[in-house]
Amino acid sequence: MIPVGITRAGAFVLEDDDPDKFALDPAHMPEVVDNGSRVLWPEANGARELRVRRADGRVEDLGTVDVVLPILHGTHGEDGTIQGFFDTLELPYAGGGVLDSALCMDKHFMKIALQAAGVPVAPWVTVRRAEGGDADAAAAAAHSAGLSLPWFVKPARAGSSVGVSKVHDESELAAALSTAFAEDDKVLIEEGLRGREVEVGVLESPGDAPARASLPGEVVLTAREFYDFEGKYLGGDGVEVVCPADMTADEIAAIQEMGLRAFAAVDGRGLARVDFFLTPGGPVVNELNTMPGFTPISMFPKCWIASGMTYSALISELIDTALARA
DSSP states (O other), X not given: OOOEEEOTXXXXXXXXXXXXXXOOOTTSOOOOOOOSOEEEOOOSSSOOEEEEEOTTSOEEEEEEOOOBOOOOOSTTTSXXXXXXXXHHHTOOBSSOOHHHHHHHHSHHHHHHHHHHTTOOBOOEEEEEGGGTTTTOHHHHHHHTTTSOSSEEEEETTOOTTTTOEEESSGGGHHHHHHHHHTTOSEEEEEEOOOSEEEEEEEEOOSTTOOOEEOOOEEEEESXXXXXXXXXXXXXXXXXXXXXXXXXXXXXXXHHHHHHHHHHHHTTOOSEEEEEEEXXXXXXXXEEXXXXXXXXXXXXXXXXXXXXXXXXHHHHHHHHHHHHHHO
């Protein structure tokens, strides 16, 4: 394995093999530091030789690329951008492709695609900075009048619950919009649904075999308003990830079937974590994540381990599927 990092300035650098370097520490989040090296990707002619230019100018061969495993979050990582880059270079890669990555990164268009396929989603409205949404909370509130409180205000194209606020009444809307618009110029105001928060993992199968869904897991909030960044990645108090979830056989089957329908609706490739609210009327899809978290406390690997797969086998399957697709 050859670890490649991307700096905040967008430089591809060669990293070392020390996993502790990127441990999740609430006091100091990990960051790729520019060490002066530059990874030289293969040219787009079918060749797969990877090289690195060291800080002193020396160029070294790193070998042939078999497959890229893009464990990336956010803009340029799971929005189809890096996927299009690898497509152009004709390099096999694991995970979602350009279309499903771009669709699922934009919550507005994801909901439209799911609705068109008959997959239920939470009611919402979209407000845009260009339409004055960041300056006129009263207009945004009027636009959202048909939505029952509480509302969740979230950037359309940010991940990991960054920029998300829960609004209990209209007096909190202006601050929530300001927080969301700091991350994106398009923001969703979404009706908060009442129900259990459950998630299921979906894996593409190599060849012509159908995609499969894992056993569902559940996010249990004990002292937290919603499943925010700290709860997802830093092991914050007030949230418990339970997998498998305590559900009836019919509920499990409904969640798995809906997860596979949602995956198909966005032309899913590789993998996805599908998040639901299990309401009295049945499951409602909250969102799809085409490159879910892979930390020890993350739901996606937990669900597949609970379904009988080891962590290493999960990674191997993602790589094998990418190679089979190529």
